[in-house]
Amino acid sequence: MATDPEVGHAECERHEALLEDYLNGELSAADAKTSLDHLDKCSACHAALQRAATSTRLLRLAEPWPDPGPGFARLVMARIRATESERVAGRANFWQPFVSFGWRFAATATFAVVALVGYNAGWGHWAQPNEVAARPTQGFDLFAPEPARVPTNGDEVLMMVADNGHEKH
Amino acid sequence: MRNVTKDVAASAPALTLAFQQGEKKVDDRELVRLSQNGAEAAFEELVRRHQQRVFALVAGILHRPDDVEDVAQQVFLKAYLGIKRFDQRAAFSTWLYKIAVNECWDYLRKRKVRPLVYEADLSEEQVSRLDGIVSSSRPPEGPNTRAEMREIIERMLAALSEQDRQLLVLKEIEGFSVQELAEILSLNVNTVKVRLFRARGRIMDTYRRQIPAGKSQVVPAEQGKE
Numbered sequence: 001m002a003t004d005p006e007v008g009h010a011e012c013e014r015h016e017a018l019l020e021d022y023l024n025g026e027l028s029a030a031d032a033k034t035s036l037d038h039l040d041k042c043s044a045c046h047a048a049l050q051r052a053a054t055s056t057r058l059l060r061l062a063e064p065w066p067d068p069g070p071g072f073a074r075l076v077m078a079r080i081r082a083t084e085s086e087r088v089a090g091r092a093n094f095w096q097p098f099v100s101f102g103w104r105f106a107a108t109a110t111f112a113v114v115a116l117v118g119y120n121a122g123w124g125h126w127a128q129p130n131e132v133a134a135r136p137t138q139g140f141d142l143f144a145p146e147p148a149r150v151p152t153n154g155d156e157v158l159m160m161v162a163d164n165g166h167e168k169h
Numbered sequence: 170m171r172n173v174t175k176d177v178a179a180s181a182p183a184l185t186l187a188f189q190q191g192e193k194k195v196d197d198r199e200l201v202r203l204s205q206n207g208a209e210a211a212f213e214e215l216v217r218r219h220q221q222r223v224f225a226l227v228a229g230i231l232h233r234p235d236d237v238e239d240v241a242q243q244v245f246l247k248a249y250l251g252i253k254r255f256d257q258r259a260a261f262s263t264w265l266y267k268i269a270v271n272e273c274w275d276y277l278r279k280r281k282v283r284p285l286v287y288e289a290d291l292s293e294e295q296v297s298r299l300d301g302i303v304s305s306s307r308p309p310e311g312p313n314t315r316a317e318m319r320e321i322i323e324r325m326l327a328a329l330s331e332q333d334r335q336l337l338v339l340k341e342i343e344g345f346s347v348q349e350l351a352e353i354l355s356l357n358v359n360t361v362k363v364r365l366f367r368a369r370g371r372i373m374d375t376y377r378r379q380i381p382a383g384k385s386q387v388v389p390a391e392q393g394k395e
Contacts, residue, residue: 013363020362023369024347052369059341059372062322063315065225068238073216076245077209083246 011038012045019049023056197261204252212252216245219262223269225343226353230273230335232323240276244269259352266353295321328375333368340365 018035021027027035039046151157195203195211197218203211223244228237247268255264298321319342326334336354339345347365351358 016366017359017362020347020366023366048366048370051373052366055369055372055376056341058318058325058376059322059337059369061315062319062342064343065221065228065237067221068224068241070217072220072238072241073213076216076220076242077213079242079246080209080212080249083250 012042015042015045016048019045019052022049023052198257201252201255201257201261204249205255212249215248215261219265220245222262222343222345223265226266226269226339226345227273229338229343230270231276236276240272241269243276244272247272263349263352266349270353295324325372325375329368329371333364333371336361336365337368337372 015035015038018027018031021031022035039049149156149160151160195214197215200211200215204215220241223241224237227240227244228234231237231240244265248265251268255261298317322342326337329337332354336350339350340347345353347358347361350356351361354361
């Protein structure tokens with residue numbers, strides 16, 4: 001910053017804020033007296049004030065941004081409503097996978113419970129082969145070889161192994 | 170305490186009508202309170218009251234006319250979504266303008282664009298027009314003078330730093346006060362004043378560089394502050 005050598009840099013800086021107040025018409029009487037005293041002594045600040053005043057006059061001639069008109073508020077409100085609806089829909093969509101999973105889980109669990117209850121009630125026995133019914137009942141042949149027996153559990157398997165071993169000896 | 174929400178829900182259309190007809194002078198604080206309780210009409214009135222200054226602020230910062238409306242809409246949308254958290258310790262306008270400033274910076278960062286900057290050079294015609302205005306004590310006349318001046322000023326402002334340009338546009342063209350600028354831009358009041366004063370001087374330096382030697386009506390920069 002170029003300053004008047006007779007006045008000093010710091011003092012000029014202190015006055016810049018006051019000179020800005022002066023340009024805005026906000027300088028108090030006491031500060032005006034101080035600034036005038038400074039301007040009398042400092043030619044640099046005097047010139048700076050002149051330049052600033054000229055540019056202020058130019059700047060104030062420029063056209064401000066025009067008002068967007070009454071339609072703008074309506075546009076904003078429409079955008080707000082659209083955003084609100086999207087947010088509500090978004091909230092519902094967030095829970096949708098959980099709801100869908102819940103329904104599927106409930107359906108599977110119900111099916112499993114029904115199957116278990118049915119099995120316990122005896123429906124499961126119908127599906128097992130009836131050994132007695134499978135044997136031929138008509139024309140009992142004394143000389144015909146005994147049909148191969150199918151062991152039904154582990155004990156019978158052991159018994160058959162033991163019988164076979166005994167016959168060999 | 171009365172049930173404000175119920176009252177508001179019932180009276181929203183009546184409120185709109187009252188605002189539109191100007192029958193009721195409701196201040197911003199009351200409108201904010203009503204908006205916080207869900208009255209859309211009250212928020213719409215706030216938009217109507219502040220839209221011009223938000224536009225001016227956004228235009229002053231972005232300097233990109235095509236994007237101003239979109240960003241201004243986004244500012245009001247953010248204000249609406251955040252109004253329940255606004256505690257009214259500051260003025261609604263200050264809170265809204267801060268949202269606008271942040272939205273502008275976000276916009277510039279996301280789009281990775283810089284504010285549109287004019288060429289600092291003035292045409293010969295513009296220089297002579299400016300010289301006429303500077304040397305005359307009367308304001309210029311003509312149908313498009315102010316629009317034309319805006320363009321000339323924008324070109325002169327292009328020589329300044331981005332922040333100085335914004336300060337001058339917002340203060341002198343769009344009419345924001347020093348106090349408002351300090352609050353909006355989170356700066357000290359004195360800092361704003363000093364920057365404004367120096368920026369004014371720099372504009373005239375730009376002008377002085379544009380005109381032929383010996384013709385300037387303005388005090389040369391060598392004598393002034395830099």
